[in-house]
Amino acid sequence: MKIRKIRIITGIILALFFISAPAFGVDDEPPTSVRIDSLSHLYEGVDFDHELHVDIEENCSVCHHHRFSSEVAADRCAACHSECGGTFSPTCSDCHVAEPFTGKHIRQMEEDPHRFHVDITGLKGAYHLKCLNCHIETGAPTECVDCHERTDAGNRFYSSGKYAPTGGKSGGSHE
Amino acid sequence: MSGISRRKFLKSTVVAGGSAAAAMSSTKSFAMKEFEGYPESMGVLVDLTRCIGCRTCEAACNKEHGLPEPELPFDDFSVFDQVFHEGKQKRRTTEKAYTVVNRYDTKAQGAPVYRKLQCFHCSEPACLTSCFVNAYTKTKEGAVIYNADVCVGCRMCMVACPFSMPAYTYDSALHPQIIKCNFCYDNRLTKGKPPACVEACPQEALTFGHRKTLVKTAHERIRSNPKKYVDHVYGEKEVGGTSWMYLSSVPFDQAGFNTTLQHHPILDNTKSFLGIVPMVLGIWPALFMGFHLLAKGGKGDKESKDKVEVHGE
Numbered sequence A: 001m002k003i004r005k006i007r008i009i010t011g012i013i014l015a016l017f018f019i020s021a022p023a024f025g026v027d028d029e030p031p032t033s034v035r036i037d038s039l040s041h042l043y044e045g046v047d048f049d050h051e052l053h054v055d056i057e058e059n060c061s062v063c064h065h066h067r068f069s070s071e072v073a074a075d076r077c078a079a080c081h082s083e084c085g086g087t088f089s090p091t092c093s094d095c096h097v098a099e100p101f102t103g104k105h106i107r108q109m110e111e112d113p114h115r116f117h118v119d120i121t122g123l124k125g126a127y128h129l130k131c132l133n134c135h136i137e138t139g140a141p142t143e144c145v146d147c148h149e150r151t152d153a154g155n156r157f158y159s160s161g162k163y164a165p166t167g168g169k170s171g172g173s174h175e
Numbered sequence B: 001m002s003g004i005s006r007r008k009f010l011k012s013t014v015v016a017g018g019s020a021a022a023a024m025s026s027t028k029s030f031a032m033k034e035f036e037g038y039p040e041s042m043g044v045l046v047d048l049t050r051c052i053g054c055r056t057c058e059a060a061c062n063k064e065h066g067l068p069e070p071e072l073p074f075d076d077f078s079v080f081d082q083v084f085h086e087g088k089q090k091r092r093t094t095e096k097a098y099t100v101v102n103r104y105d106t107k108a109q110g111a112p113v114y115r116k117l118q119c120f121h122c123s124e125p126a127c128l129t130s131c132f133v134n135a136y137t138k139t140k141e142g143a144v145i146y147n148a149d150v151c152v153g154c155r156m157c158m159v160a161c162p163f164s165m166p167a168y169t170y171d172s173a174l175h176p177q178i179i180k181c182n183f184c185y186d187n188r189l190t191k192g193k194p195p196a197c198v199e200a201c202p203q204e205a206l207t208f209g210h211r212k213t214l215v216k217t218a219h220e221r222i223r224s225n226p227k228k229y230v231d232h233v234y235g236e237k238e239v240g241g242t243s244w245m246y247l248s249s250v251p252f253d254q255a256g257f258n259t260t261l262q263h264h265p266i267l268d269n270t271k272s273f274l275g276i277v278p279m280v281l282g283i284w285p286a287l288f289m290g291f292h293l294l295a296k297g298g299k300g301d302k303e304s305k306d307k308v309e310v311h312g313e
């Protein structure tokens, strides 16, 4: 009875694991769409059209560093990684942590003398720096709401929309 | 023929040389006593090449500290066009905003540069030195915090600060006080959490960490990307070092920075001045106007005077 229970629970955990982190080998087809919403709060999550981006950029390493058999995109990375095969994971959040500035994480990065990559951006920084820089360079959309809708919490945060100061106007763009 | 004999002349040069040497050795002993900042001091590295001027940091600070409602929404970018004092000055921190972001259309770069501004949390803060009731504290975590309970409202800190950071609640008749960024000391820094602005920045233009480590990180970013960055970490040395430091792709003076600041703390000036000047309250305004000018690079030029007048408003 007890053993069965444990088996069921383990089964559920394993199932959850495979749903949230599908095993993705080098020879597998890339996903067509990726839902990016683990950090969404001020903005809705992003339904990232992976297929579209694969069509635009054939070299996976532009985003996934030295992943897969594609050429290492950045010279700086190639210095060590051109021959060493892919990274252990294609998932951004496996290296770019959601909370890079907790005391614990800062210590972890500082205290491991064997760690080479110490200036790794957090997950939010990684997304925005990678996506936005490329969008600016290629003339793709760059306004915040072009990728994700502002939430009600977001409007409150920015004192915008229905939370706009009386007399002040709301919303805006860099244009 | 002058009345000075060769012997006398030689003697006087020796004396002059001697005093110069003495002066040098005293500078040296000053340098040796140099305070390197608290070892555990935290800091923030602001990378201007990453900042997109989204003002999320401003909004985060406003909400974190329950500051008054802004005049315009935080997603209104027309604020970047605001200029004051005949176009010479961009937005500054006020009693309603601990931090502001400004836009600089630079010669060096096609795209504009945005700069977030807040208290620099100097290693040896002039605000602290100038305050004769000790309303300021430099904490071991690196924050420069202010205690309104002991402040007498003399506003010397506002004049002494080389970055013109402290603001004053002039419109509060009963309890006016100094307002400035406190590094989110109470609610975050002491709890091992990053400042609210850092946490909110979508671009990670703000990197939080130990100041010591951030200096290395900054130089490493420059080293690995020499074409992208100006080879200078603003705040590493300025006024004896600051906890908030900056990296830029354009010369710092084009992004609104004062590049004439001395590399030793303004405290040194204060110390030697206080050694000779009696501590009479009446002379403090004049004295600190002097420090202020010293802080601005010792140039009593028109620009500095304009800036001083701004304080008096």
Ligand code: SF4
Binding pocket: B119, B120, B121, B122, B125, B126, B127, B128, B144, B160, B161, B162, B163, B164, B165, B166, B180
């Ligand atoms: S920037 Fe100004 S207010 Fe802030 S610590 Fe330095 S001297 Fe004080």
Ligand code: SF4
Binding pocket: B060, B061, B062, B064, B098, B099, B118, B180, B181, B182, B183, B184, B195, B196, B197, B198
């Ligand atoms: S550190 Fe805290 S107080 Fe200072 S600007 Fe950032 S959010 Fe505001």
Ligand code: SF4
Binding pocket: B050, B051, B052, B053, B054, B055, B056, B057, B058, B101, B114, B116, B200, B201, B202, B203, B204, B205, B206
């Ligand atoms: S939140 Fe970050 S990117 Fe946005 S204006 Fe502030 S520092 Fe710049």
